[in-house]
Amino acid sequence: MSRESTERRLRADGFASLEPGEEIVAWCRAWVSRAGHLQRIAARWRDVAVVTDRRLLLFGVGHFTRRPRRLVLADLLENLTVADVGTHPGRGLRCSRPGRPAMLLELGSDAWSRRFALELQERAASAMSTAERLITTATTTTPAAGPAAASGPTEPA
Helix, strand or coil: CCHHHHHHHHHCCCCCCCCCCCCEEEEEEEEEEECCCCHHHCCCCEEEEEEECCEEEEEEECCCCCCEEEEEEEEEHHHCEEEEECCCCCCEEEEEECCEEEEEEEECCCHHHHHHHHHHHHHHHHHHHHHHHHHHHHHHCCCCCCHHHHHCCCCCC
């Protein structure tokens, strides 16, 4: 399947289940597996990985056509920790998520894969720092005074 037809399919209304205002930033094909000791011999396909301005999306592909068929993962970037692994920078990305096993994305050496790797790393890092700032701001603000302070002085009856 050509890159243009895959792009059209991903951007088609209703296929990628994008949230209102969400935009596709970059996509590429990637081998996806769980990070572990036997990840190299695990059964896997070259799936379609998409990074949007808010999430990382993974689409399973059809057996014969290799066209994107169904959404199998949609993780918010603010919940992802992305680390570059392997001997070739940007070719192997380990994505860790709280409460779930880490996954390994093995990318190609083409320009689309390099752009995808850069966008995912930058956006995940900035989303995480934004989320940390929001948590820090929420914990440092003082709560409002109790109901007695809000009612003001009482008049004698």
